[in-house]
Amino acid sequence: MSKPFRVAVAGLGTVGAGVVKILEDNKDVITKRAGRPVEVVGIMARDKTKDRGIDVSKYKWSETLEEFLNNDVDCVAEMIGGSEGIAKDCVEGALSSGKHVVTANKALLAHHGAALSALAETGKVQINFEAAVGGGIPIIKSLREGLAANKIKSVIDILNGTCNYILTEMQQTGRDFADVLKEAQEKGYAEADPTFDVDGIDTAHKIALLTSIAFGVKPDIDHMEINGIRNITAEDLVHAEELGYKIKLFGICKNINGKLVKSVEPCLVPLGSTISAVDGVLNAVNIEGDFVGTSLSVGFGAGQNATASAVVADIIDLARGNEIPTFGVPANDLVDADWGDVGDSVSRFYVRLVVVDKPGVLAEISAIMRDNNVSMEAVLQRGEDDENVPVSVVITSHLVKQSNIVKALDLIAQKQNLSESPCLMRIESV
């Protein structure tokens, strides 16, 4: 038996404690698979007395980062979180001192991934981050390795369990966003401050990382339209279903004629498609490659066990001696992407307008759509028959350039007395 692979764990929140637990509980299979024992040596966390369901007295406890980084280990598991501060110091310190890093920290890598990848290569060590995106789905491994023969065409994913849970509840119960969010917070599925999740920032970090591996570009969170799910109404979900769709928050990156177009946005997907059946807190990742076709993976995106499972898989990989560049190609080969404009992308769209129902409204809307080359597929008008009461007009379009339909909606908003901003969502046939 080879000598043990030694790990130090920074941060004993939900995930960090889960990592220690798996390494203890599944020691037998992990030793066989890694070809050597994997041992936790040191730990750093804030409160030594807190009950985490594990016995921390077995491990060397560090109070300071300096002391922690002095542990004689092969690998540091950074489970602190956040794109700056101690998490960043910890990762940089570990890499600089020749220790591999395993992390679940999507924000850190989305902001500083290219530099950290270069730092790892200088130190001849690895950064593994399977747990940063869809913990229960080995998607980083699939993209870096399993699909490595392919030029990737698109990545379309459900990456935030909180949003998917809220949308599923809204669809199944007919309740409003605010109501379902409140319940999700009470159940612990959503944070007290839900901004990061429901406004799409978490998804943006994750799609930035997948984009980097899929297309060989530096991680980037700037060139991206980010729209969350706050403005989706119970009514939108009802209309979507009537038209044969569900609504999902997608992180998307597509190669469109050599330019990458990246966004986070709620989209309609056809009922009956596999991804439309991915409900609740589940995540899903759909990759299209030039040879593999489409490959879809579904699993738990968060939670102690699924996330810790991914962290420990990364540790086993390192214990086995396997080395893959952080983003699938050497740091020097990562290029600045040629970003395209999401307005140039061609899709089908869903539109909901709240208009005052008087004669000629539909004719005017139709004329503006036509004048901007928007061909309409279906039109629903729902609401009271009373004149002067606002009603919803729901439209689906045929394929159209996004900037055209945006322009049409701007003109409609100017001419019509809209009681709220138009709702525009892409229809994706994943």
Added chain:
Amino acid sequence: MSKPFRVAVAGLGTVGAGVVKILEDNKDVITKRAGRPVEVVGIMARDKTKDRGIDVSKYKWSETLEEFLNNDVDCVAEMIGGSEGIAKDCVEGALSSGKHVVTANKALLAHHGAALSALAETGKVQINFEAAVGGGIPIIKSLREGLAANKIKSVIDILNGTCNYILTEMQQTGRDFADVLKEAQEKGYAEADPTFDVDGIDTAHKIALLTSIAFGVKPDIDHMEINGIRNITAEDLVHAEELGYKIKLFGICKNINGKLVKSVEPCLVPLGSTISAVDGVLNAVNIEGDFVGTSLSVGFGAGQNATASAVVADIIDLARGNEIPTFGVPANDLVDADWGDVGDSVSRFYVRLVVVDKPGVLAEISAIMRDNNVSMEAVLQRGEDDENVPVSVVITSHLVKQSNIVKALDLIAQKQNLSESPCLMRIESV
């Protein structure tokens, strides 16, 4: 740049030609990802003049296996197929002479996997076989690496595109098995001799390989009930749908109280579940681990491009220098499984009986079910109102030990004048 990674390809059928094509077409990204050029050096196939869509004159052509194995290469890609004969000789010869092997040959590994894994270890080389199971789904990698932190509880998979296509067509069009099979043969989705596919043998090979990795046991195709889809009628699909289910051919292995129970069998799955939406030629693999929960992957299982994509990913892994034991643990650690009896497994079931409709039939069936501890959930009786005309009685059970319901059906068959054998299918809530 490191020196090239040299590959020799044995067999230029659909997949072999696809491998050469990808290595040519995607040379740029593959070189970056592998960290070195990947070059085809030698080729062995039967007919040098056949048009395969690739220019074979660029590569050294071998007429004999002996000459082929003399190529000075790092890796042999065995794309010949078959569990014996030249494919086996080729793999053994390559491993014995210190060459890595990449193969899509499920039959070879299902029959000889343990011995070949040991041979590879002796020669300090690797066997990679991602393409052998669900080509477009990187499931071997997921199981050997991505989920390596987990004790696996179950593996439940759709692994044969031909069967899934036939079942989907039967369900969507109401046509019979024989009719849809004939069409599938004409379209090239099914072989002239469909036995291997529709009788479940192909699925059996694949589930044997997944079982080996998932549970650390020697590949084994003997301890397995294998039932294909020949006896499923259009009527079964209609009844299943009425009751809220689809029918899928599953390869299954579960750890039930420390014993492994493995089978290939058509099962009912709830409509609305993600796996129920996996239609047509797609494959799906559902893994349940003790920490990761369930993880489902969907993709193309066969076809030139998806399969060749998997082969090339395996080659890139080897070019990167990554090493994983064939079945996830060293060959010496693979154990003979403790196989359980599928009759002891507890499930819900679907039953269809064709009985002559006379008073008291249902009462007698119900009594026999009750006497054998089978609790019925739903009963449908469909057909003419004429007495003495055979009608179908469809029953779903609550959870019951399989041997109990089998015994009940035997007794019913003895007492009733059944015009055909009872149809029994498991209901799986994947």
